[in-house]
Amino acid sequence: MAPAGQILFATSGAQFPQSLLNSRVRVDSARPTVWTTEDNRPLRGVSALARTGIKDAQPGIVAVATDISHHEHFMSSFRMTLWSFVVLAALLTGFLGWLAVRRGLAPLQAIRQEAAGITAHRLHSRLSADAVPVELADLVEALNEMLARLEDSFRRLSDFSSDIAHELRTPVTNLLTQTQVTLSKARTSNEYCDVLASNAEEFERLARMIADMLFLAKSDNDLVIPNKEPLNLIDEVKGLFEFYEALAEEKSIVLTCSGSGFVSGDRLMLRRAISNLLSNALRHTPAGGRIVVRVDDTGDSVVKLSVENAGETIPLEHLPRLFDRFYRVDSSRQRLSEGSGLGLSITRSILRAHGGDAFIRSEGGMTVFELKIPV
Template sequence: MNGRASLTLRLTALFAAGSTAVLLGLGYLIGGTVEQHFVEQDVEVLSGRLDAARRILARAASEADLAAVPQQLDDALLGHPGLAVAVAAPDGQLLFATSGAGFPEALLARRGVADAAHPLVWRTPRDVPMRGISARVPTGIAGAAPVVVGVATDISHHERYMAGFRATLWSFVAAAALLTGVLGWLAVRRGLAPLQAMKRKAEGITAQRLHARLAVETVPVELADLAATLNDMLARLEESFRRLSDFASDLAHEFRTPISNLMTQTQVTLSRPRTPEEYREVLGSNVEEYERLSRMVADMLFIAKADEGRIVPTRERLRLAPLVGDLVEFHRLAAEEKGVVLAGEGDGAVDGDPLMIRRAIGNLLSNAIRHTPAGGRVAVAVRRPAPGTIAIDVVNTGETLAAEHLPRLFDRFYRADPARGGDGSHSGLGLAIVKSIAAAHGGSVAVASADGTTRFSLLLDAAEPEAPAADS
């Protein structure tokens, strides 16, 4: 059977093969049992005739009596058609045999006696089937060696009956095998009906109908796990398509502004002759837009690689106090321009990629400074919220964020308030990159906002303490 055969055909063939094997075994058992019954029946009759011959020979006390034994044996068979008897002397000479029985030498041989447990079957010269047994029987003559007596019966009737019985039996087995194959096909078709229903349901699922689910409660128990797994897969696909659609929409929206700016400014510049200084000013402005597009593309590529698990950070022991101190100093000028106080405190160590960790903390700092009003405060704090965990908190004062926005702040291009988008120099991917870096390091992110204070947390595994150096 080739690999593309239908499941219905495979199961039907297996069911038919199994049932046929059972029926064949049953047929052989029944046939063998009936045959054995006839053998036992014949042996019982033959054993009775052999006992009669044994009694007759026991009464033969002289040679004269022994000479009369054939006639007595012949008389004992009257009324028993199909029975035959033979007597052989110890030297193998045949003393008496029923006419036409054709007793074989193997039955009457002194060392080849066929007892009741092993009857011998042969065919006479007239092709009559016979079954016989033999035994060494002592005579009444003192000191005489036992003779070999064989008795046999015609089994023609048994053979004809068994031939008809076997023909009927095997015809029934063949018909039953065919019928069970048909019934098996019907049973398999009915049993696989839930799979057909699942197939029809799956055919209706498209990119626009990924919300559809298979009804787990209506399928058999054996298919429930499959249906649940397919539903889980559809849920993941639906979420991936939603995110992809949102990402494409957000991407088009974010690209539209710089591209529109470039196009408008270029068209206005080309509308009339300009001085070299004016062209230089326009080109400088265009470079800023190109840089913004370049940063956005680089950020999107980073996030795309992170989503595919292709971001594999290096692992180095990082002391966070000097790293945070460097970042605070780097962003201090931007904070002072806005009138924001910037501070850092705490220490700890993590095993991670220095550039990625620096980028994540820098993005949190940049985001906090951008959304902190003049006179506000931004602080970076390193703490241990639990054994084995390091939390890098970036806290800023300002407007409290509504609770419904918090779960989505790390989504791509999401802004709690579009009006807070700043000067347009930021791609809206900074917090999404922080989340991707945390995931690449086996960590997580969190955010909380209450009473005019917003806290972003980068949670990472704390570095294991370094083993003390061994004494030399």
């Protein structure tokens, strides 16, 4: 194109936009121009100034363009393919992620199903640890330990409910029967006095049992607070020996004590704990036997008090439960002669309230109860 605007030469059908032929706007621009012709053909072109060889004439404009229909079609197909792959990859990634999560959570689902089947009547069931990954083995073990504790607590509660019903039923039945018999016909004043005295004994037994149960309930809720004072345990033991001396002489049982140890504790509560052990030992020691109490200051801020007596060896399976409420090794024994069955439970509660504990061992015809009391 000449500087004056005349077209000097043009390819047949050539259509250039005016911006490409404007020397003040697009000439010598490095960026090509893309446009579409009237018949919808996409073109890309550039323009530049060129000398015409005419003397004193301004340079002319040379514009060149190429058809890019093939490139446009390729880019359109490429964009379609790219977006298809992106969408497909997103869907596939989501599906594989869901599949991996489902497979990874399968052991947890199995644990949930097994746990859902555990009821109060199936507390003996345990979760299977064979089919779970190593990462969940500790969780399954912890859950099984929790189930074992729940089973033990539920069993103790069930036994306690049965035992307390039996313990309360016995004196109530005795009172009711004796009262009904007394009222069946007229009695003398002496007979009425005897009945009332017998009833009073039953009421005293009920009162002691209720008081003991209230004490244990407070102990379970950490409401037992010892009133601590300095104590010499051996002096407390000797004082209790004087109390039980008549009963020991009646059964020809020798009471001996040795050692020394000072602690800070509640005098009445610790005397009650030691008294329960002595009463238990006197009850189970055969005539002519010996009960030995030893107090030992171990030097590691703990004083040990042990009560040793001869008698039948307690089977090993009963030892862990001797401190349970109302528990007896031989359930066929007469309950009236053995107390309410709360003495050892109270002893352990008293020791734990002082920060200590009570233990038992029995072998070779010797039974030893041991109390550990912090100094």
